[in-house]
Amino acid sequence: MEAGQIRIVYDGLDADRHEVDMRLFGRSMIGIDKIVSDSLIYFTEQRRPRKGERAPLVIHAQPPVEGSAEVFGALAPAVGALPLVWDFLNAGAGDILWRSVSWVLDYHGGRRSQADRQLDVIASALRQSEKARSKTEERWLESESQWRAGMFDLVHRLLPAAKNAVAPVGPSVESLRLGGSGEAAAEVDVPMAEAIRHPGDVEVGDLETMVVRVDGFQHHNKTLKIERPDAPGSYMTADVRDPAFDEAPNIYTQAAEQKAQLVITGKKALRSQKLERIYIFHASEILPEAA
Numbered sequence: 451m452e453a454g455q456i457r458i459v460y461d462g463l464d465a466d467r468h469e470v471d472m473r474l475f476g477r478s479m480i481g482i483d484k485i486v487s488d489s490l491i492y493f494t495e496q497r498r499p500r501k502g503e504r505a506p507l508v509i510h511a512q513p514p515v516e517g518s519a520e521v522f523g524a525l526a527p528a529v530g531a532l533p534l535v536w537d538f539l540n541a542g543a544g545d546i547l548w549r550s551v552s553w554v555l556d557y558h559g560g561r562r563s564q565a566d567r568q569l570d571v572i573a574s575a576l577r578q579s580e581k582a583r584s585k586t587e588e589r590w591l592e593s594e595s596q597w598r599a600g601m602f603d604l605v606h607r608l609l610p611a612a613k614n615a616v617a618p619v620g621p622s623v624e625s626l627r628l629g630g631s632g633e634a635a636a637e638v639d640v641p642m643a644e645a646i647r648h649p650g651d652v653e654v655g656d657l658e659t660m661v662v663r664v665d666g667f668q669h670h671n672k673t674l675k676i677e678r679p680d681a682p683g684s685y686m687t688a689d690v691r692d693p694a695f696d697e698a699p700n701i702y703t704q705a706a707e708q709k710a711q712l713v714i715t716g717k718k719a720l721r722s723q724k725l726e727r728i729y730i731f732h733a734s735e736i737l738p739e740a741a
């Protein structure tokens with residue numbers, strides 16, 4: 451991506467038909483605008499954004515690419531904008547901006563370890579930028595603790611914006627990806643979006659292979675009743691995000707009818723270190739019962 455370009459990609463569900471719920475899409479645009487704007491102000495002006503203030507940028511929309519629910523745009527300075535913002539983007543700091551967006555969404559999306567890594571990368575990049583402008587390492591270290599405190603203040607203030615940004619994820623689409631490339635891209639799936647919508651001491655795990663025993667299913671809301679992996683004999687709900695669940699019979703309904711063990715790929719969501727939800731993205735096989 452070139453300096454100043456922005457790319458927003460919605461995948462799954464309605465997005466498979468190149469559609470996104472208009473009301474939720476509007477909320478998402480407002481939320482993304484707020485996160486990007488406040489991050490730019492903090493990085494370029496080194497201060498907290500004032501109430502109602504927006505970065506001096508506008509988005510020039512471009513036609514979406516056929517075959518995907520994507521929105522392309524270009525960030526461009528508004529009339530009378532300070533050149534500092536545009537210089538920031540053209541100096542290769544766009545990566546820092548998108549890592550900041552990722553930091554906000556990872557932090558509130560139950561991915562604190564990943565958010566910490568993003569923050570460390572941002573700090574390292576800014577440290578190099580300061581040195582390039584002939585500022586000493588000692589001067590940076592003196593201000594880093596204050597800068598990190600400002601970042602935490604910013605991330606907590608951006609929770610409402612994060613909720614808006616991920617509004618379509620779950621009801622209308624399966625995932626949202628915006629800006630950057632590779633690790634710099636901000637990406638949110640349904641488990642993260644649910645963590646953002648219901649904040650607290652939530653941790654969303656990595657994608658992993660698990661074996662669960664299925665006791666029942668509800669087709670209308672795409673859930674399974676499964677035996678708790680952490681407490682055999684008790685049960686919990688698992689959300690199925692696999693398109694294969696849409697048409698019955700399928701591997702999930704078969705496992706429910708047999709009360710069988712099912713090999714799945716999914717993510718665990720923990721609240722206050724207690725397993726709260728399992729999100730299933732794929733099922734590979736039903737395990738035979740031991741003779």
